[in-house]
Amino acid sequence: MKKILLSIAFALMGIASGFAAKAYSGIITVTQSDGTELNVRMYGDEHFNWLTTEDGVLLVQEGNNYYIAETTSYGTLKATKFIAHNANKRVSAEIKAIKKQDLSRFRSYAIEQASTAKAMGTGNNGVKYFPHSGSPKALVILVEFSDTPFQSGEKAKNVFEHFLKGNVKDALPDGYEAYTGSYKNDYLRNKGSVSDYFYDMSKGSYTPQFDVVGPYKLNHSSLYYGQGDKDNTYALVSDACKAADKDVDFSRYDADGDGMVDLVYIIYAGYPASMSGNPNDIWPKSGPGDGSFGTYDGKQVCRYGVHAELNFGWALNQKNGFLLSGIGLFCHEFSHTLGLPDLYPTVDASKVDNQNPEMWDLMDGGEYTYNGGYCPTPYSPWELDVMGWTSPVELGDEAKQVKLNSYHKERTAYKINGENDEYLLIQNIQKGGWWYGIAHVYNTGMLIWRIDYGTKDVNLFDNPNNNIGKPKVMIVPADGYVISDYNHGDGKKWTDAQYKASLQADPFPGTKNVTELLSVKLNNSTLEKPFYNIKETDGVITFDYLKDFATGIDSPVIQQNQEKDTRIFTLDGRYLGTDVSQLTKGVYIIGKKKVIIK
Numbered sequence: 001m002k003k004i005l006l007s008i009a010f011a012l013m014g015i016a017s018g019f020a021a022k023a024y025s026g027i028i029t030v031t032q033s034d035g036t037e038l039n040v041r042m043y044g045d046e047h048f049n050w051l052t053t054e055d056g057v058l059l060v061q062e063g064n065n066y067y068i069a070e071t072t073s074y075g076t077l078k079a080t081k082f083i084a085h086n087a088n089k090r091v092s093a094e095i096k097a098i099k100k101q102d103l104s105r106f107r108s109y110a111i112e113q114a115s116t117a118k119a120m121g122t123g124n125n126g127v128k129y130f131p132h133s134g135s136p137k138a139l140v141i142l143v144e145f146s147d148t149p150f151q152s153g154e155k156a157k158n159v160f161e162h163f164l165k166g167n168v169k170d171a172l173p174d175g176y177e178a179y180t181g182s183y184k185n186d187y188l189r190n191k192g193s194v195s196d197y198f199y200d201m202s203k204g205s206y207t208p209q210f211d212v213v214g215p216y217k218l219n220h221s222s223l224y225y226g227q228g229d230k231d232n233t234y235a236l237v238s239d240a241c242k243a244a245d246k247d248v249d250f251s252r253y254d255a256d257g258d259g260m261v262d263l264v265y266i267i268y269a270g271y272p273a274s275m276s277g278n279p280n281d282i283w284p285k286s287g288p289g290d291g292s293f294g295t296y297d298g299k300q301v302c303r304y305g306v307h308a309e310l311n312f313g314w315a316l317n318q319k320n321g322f323l324l325s326g327i328g329l330f331c332h333e334f335s336h337t338l339g340l341p342d343l344y345p346t347v348d349a350s351k352v353d354n355q356n357p358e359m360w361d362l363m364d365g366g367e368y369t370y371n372g373g374y375c376p377t378p379y380s381p382w383e384l385d386v387m388g389w390t391s392p393v394e395l396g397d398e399a400k401q402v403k404l405n406s407y408h409k410e411r412t413a414y415k416i417n418g419e420n421d422e423y424l425l426i427q428n429i430q431k432g433g434w435w436y437g438i439a440h441v442y443n444t445g446m447l448i449w450r451i452d453y454g455t456k457d458v459n460l461f462d463n464p465n466n467n468i469g470k471p472k473v474m475i476v477p478a479d480g481y482v483i484s485d486y487n488h489g490d491g492k493k494w495t496d497a498q499y500k501a502s503l504q505a506d507p508f509p510g511t512k513n514v515t516e517l518l519s520v521k522l523n524n525s526t527l528e529k530p531f532y533n534i535k536e537t538d539g540v541i542t543f544d545y546l547k548d549f550a551t552g553i554d555s556p557v558i559q560q561n562q563e564k565d566t567r568i569f570t571l572d573g574r575y576l577g578t579d580v581s582q583l584t585k586g587v588y589i590i591g592k593k594k595v596i597i598k
Contacts, residue, residue, distance in 0.1 A: 027054060027489075027496075028277055028313060033065050036085055040066075040277060041489055050077075051277050055087050055490035057098050058106060061279070068094060071102040087490070127288035127302045128256070129339040129460075130263045132387050135207045138262065139253050140164065141240045142214030144269035145222040150309055151269075151322050152178040156215045160267055163327065164210040165195040179310075181321030188311075188320070190327050191375040191437070197331055200434055201379045202389040203411065208334075211253075215269070216243035222270050226280045233282060237304045238293045240266045250296040263337055264293075265305040272329060275372065276313030284308055286333040305333050311372045328373025332362055340383060341462045343473050344485075353484045353493075356465045357449075357475045359442060359503055365485055366438065375437030381413035381425040382451055382473060386458050392425055397529075399547035404446065406539050408433035418527040421454040424476070424520065428541045429507060442500075445507025446534060446541045448476040452523045470523040478514040479505035480570040481584070508534045508541075512577050518569070566591060 027039050039054040052058055058069040060079040067079035082094045090098075130136060142156050150156035155175025162173040168191060172183070182189045198206050218239050225236040241250075241264060253261045273281035286305035293301035307330050311323040336342075343363040344356050359365045359377060366377025384390040392415035395402070405412065407427045416424040429447050431439040452472040453464065464472035475482065481502055488499035505511045508531075517531040532544040544550065568576040569589040576583070580590070583597045 028275075028316065030066065030277075030313075032083055032085075034083060036083075036089060038066060038084055039086055043486055053084060053086065053490075056103075056492060057084065058101055058103070059084055068097045069101065070097070071100075071106050073105075075102075075105040075107075077106065127260060128258065128262075130208075130303060130334075130337040131255070132338045133206055135209050136255055136262060137209045137211060137253055138265055139244075139248065139250070140210050140212045140265045140267060141216070141244045141248075142212065142267050143216050143218050143236070143240045143243065145218055145220060145225070147221040147223075148270045149217070150215055152176070154215070156269075156309075157212055159324070161210075161212050162193065163190065163324070164193055164212065164330075166193045168192040168196060176324070179322045179324040181317065181323040184321060187371055187374070188323055189374060190324070191370070191434070192327070194327050194330055194334065197327060197376070197378075197434060198334075201384065202387070205389060206387075210265075213244050213247055216240065218243060222268075222282070223280045225268075226273065226278075226282045233285065233306055234289075234292060236268065236282065236306065237264065237266055237289070237301070240264075241294055241296060241301050245296050248296075250299045250301070254299045259298075259300060260303070261296075261299045261301045263303050263305065264301050265307065265334075267307045267309060269309050271310050271313050271317075272308035272325070274329070275311060275368075278313060281313075282306060282308065284329050284333055286336045303337055305330075305337055307333065323372070326368070326371070326373025326376065328362070328367035328369060328376030331376050332367035335363060335383075336460055338387070339458065339460050340386070341458070341460050341464060343465055345465050346463050347466050351484065351486050352468055353487060354477075354482050355468065355471050355474075355484060356482070357473070358482060358485060359438065360447065360475055360506065361473075370437035370441060375434065375440075377438045378408075378434040380449060380473075381407075381427050382449055382453075384411075384413075385425075395545060397546070399549075400545050401549055402543050402545050404428045404541040404543075406430040406432055406435075408435045416527070416529055418520075418522055418529075419525040420452075420522075422450065422452045422522045422524060422527070424527065425449040425451060428539075430539045443504040443507050443510055444539070445478075445510050445536050446543070447507050448517070448520075450474055450476050450520060450522055472523070475506055476517070476520055477502075477506040478508040478510045478517075479512045480576055482506065508543075509536060512582070514577060 027041060030038050030040060032038055040051050040059065041054060043050055050058065058077055059066050060069045060077050066084045068082045068084050069077040070080050072078060080097045082097050085094065130138065140160070142150070142160060144150050152159045152175035158173040158175045162170065177183050195207065195210070198208060225232045250261055255262055268282060271278065271281045273279060273283040284307050289302040289304055291300060291302060293304065308325055310317060311325050317323055340363055343361050344365065357364050359369055361380055362377050367373055369375060369377045381392050385392060390411050392413040394415045394417065402414070404414065404426065405428060407413065407429060409432065414426040426446060426448050429435050429439050430444050465474065479502065483494050483499045483502045488494040488496055508517070509515050515534045519526055519528045519530065529546060532548040533550045534541070534543040566578045568578060568580065568583065570576065585597055588595050588597060
């Protein structure tokens, strides 16, 4: 494989019609030409993204080096002469260049570009979603480039048949040993195949079939198809179909006879731009296409998906051994082909805390759960309901004591209706099945969702969490706060440790031991159906619904007739415990009075 150092650049990624993966949120370490290591972060998605140092300094790539950026009068970026370094290795001239960066001007430009890119949209072009029931067939074409072969060579088909439809109990396929990092380390290996994931999500009612062909070597380089802001993904899909045409009867993949191939998926050799940071890599995505991919065996290719062979970028793979892609990215993009929208904000709302579920949902950051997506976050009860795979049980309006077993065992979620078609969904997350990854990294407990979709059909183009302050698919965090992925890191509002701790405090009772929830502020109303005495015992959640049934000194709820009420609540009624020292800045209800914490 051609050696390409991790490219850290401000990039206007493709305006090709498609929905893409969110950028990986972790820290990536790259090596500069002077031998120093640089820690970087990625922001955005395929439509618009940029990268910075760990402490927020904007960067531009030239060649294999990453330079401190200069902000132009238009808000765009160009390289200075100063190679970027981590904060502890900067010289005075580099620091002066950083101080001249106009972050406000760049932010304005970024907002405009991100909004414009997304506004171009995809339109559905009359292209149907891929079926989400039964056993529909998808064609998967493996392609490598003139400069970038598959690590497993001709055995790539073995590897990706296992990736897509193998069983977790199967022996690793011939060719897998080429991915030395994944081969030697169980924690860097997928916990099941894509088929396993969707079989388990649907309780066996959905078993998509993936027919894998290739690999085919295309005449162009990987740069030709990635090429930064130009993005040539459509050419990639078209060239892949042409290469496979001699071996494939495309008419077998039009199950409903509408004249269109139901789904063509391309898996390409190399790295995903969403994780590598190299703008010349290809960004994983999916979409309905525009009819330009061609017609084969009388069937037009329209709906497509694109996925990378490897995880992360060149530098990390050189350090740890080659890492086979996690299935999380594939499951995320494949879910777009079924019609599910992104749950991360795609406009400036992405800078706002309390706006999206972050790692708790596959259609947000959950595609990267467990070391880069090797055990991605499962579908939420809302998504399972939308797909028709599992319906929640309504709790109604009668006071009762509720027992909630682990969701991976019983798949029971409770629904509490509010006004204006808004409602809550409640599930118990424990370390089992596909829930192992999210529970292991973050926490176990009762996760509460608030939904504001009304009776409107869900579709790919909704962007439900773009309205600042009024997300439509969001969790109710036990600690009252969800930190945005964009707002943590050196020089940001929150540290990485605080970001992780905030996620770990989201389930009830959780790390903050939040044992009651008196009300929930929804987008259009306040739901006053309280939970009391929330407990987690041996993986089972119990709580009192609408009425406090607890008696005696064993009750974890502080009684109102005590001499001093020290309970702390958010303004919308979420209980935060009694320790004032743990509070961040803001306004709270303490002892039934509003208190400002400065």
